[in-house]
Amino acid sequence: MTKLPLRTQRLLLRDFEAEDWHGVHEYDAHPEVVHFMAWGPNTETNSREFVARNIAASQVTPRVCFELAVVEQDSSRLVGGVGLTVTPAHRKGFLGYCFRRDVWRRGYATEAAREMLRFGFEDLDLHRITTTCDVDNHASARVLEKIGLQQEGTLRHDALLRDGRWRDHFVYGILVDEWCQST
Ligand SMILES: CC(C)(COP(=O)(O)OP(=O)(O)OC[C@H]1O[C@@H](n2cnc3c(N)ncnc32)[C@H](O)[C@@H]1OP(=O)(O)O)[C@@H](O)C(=O)NCCC(=O)NCCS
Numbered sequence: 001m002t003k004l005p006l007r008t009q010r011l012l013l014r015d016f017e018a019e020d021w022h023g024v025h026e027y028d029a030h031p032e033v034v035h036f037m038a039w040g041p042n043t044e045t046n047s048r049e050f051v052a053r054n055i056a057a058s059q060v061t062p063r064v065c066f067e068l069a070v071v072e073q074d075s076s077r078l079v080g081g082v083g084l085t086v087t088p089a090h091r092k093g094f095l096g097y098c099f100r101r102d103v104w105r106r107g108y109a110t111e112a113a114r115e116m117l118r119f120g121f122e123d124l125d126l127h128r129i130t131t132t133c134d135v136d137n138h139a140s141a142r143v144l145e146k147i148g149l150q151q152e153g154t155l156r157h158d159a160l161l162r163d164g165r166w167r168d169h170f171v172y173g174i175l176v177d178e179w180c181q182s183t
Pocket of ligand 1: 032033034036097098099100103104105106107108109110111132133134137138139140142143
């Protein structure tokens with residue numbers, strides 16, 4: 001049973017709405033934010049398409065893509081995105097997140113990602129949640145370790161960046177039993 005939106009102490013995690021593309025564009029066009037990404041900096045069209053794609057995905061049954069807008073409760077400002085993409089046959093989900101540059105280091109990614117683990121394990125009955133992160137993306141690695149994921153290995157040349165560089169990624173994962181023990 002999926003119960004959206006989700007709330008944490010400071011954040012609301014909700015489905016995207018058409019007008020959100022403005023807020024998304026403020027971070028997905030920022031060179032520092034997309035530094036480790038295989039996409040971006042995004043054009044306005046890219047941002048509109050991202051939001052439209054996620055609205056469409058939110059209406060698919062059974063739903064497998066839970067890409068959510070992260071909104072600061074105090075200001076109602078969209079500050080980022082967090083997502084869980086599910087492979088139902090294997091009861092596993094792939095976690096992702098991205099935040100505006102001016103809200104980094106406030107603990108928002110940790111707070112939102114921790115809630116997505118709860119959502120994945122409790123509400124979606126997942127067995128495993130996994131993700132990958134660039135070997136030099138120390139902030140993201142720190143977030144994953146703080147919420148209990150273990151580094152499981154390295155994928156060599158897992159991503160080709162827009163400047164032609166191949167990037168190695170760490171694989172991180174957590175199983176439901178490990179999550180239960182940590183809560
Ligand atoms: C990665 C990202 C989501 C982190 O967001 P955030 O809200 O700043 O994260 P938090 O504040 O919850 O935690 C960040 C942690 O990393 C640490 N950190 C930040 N920059 C760091 C760096 N350069 N080196 C080592 N640790 C770093 C912080 O100190 C903090 O750990 P602490 O609580 O132990 O002090 C954000 O930097 C971002 O949006 N980056 C661009 C998109 C991206 O890389 N997404 C992940 C793809 S795998």
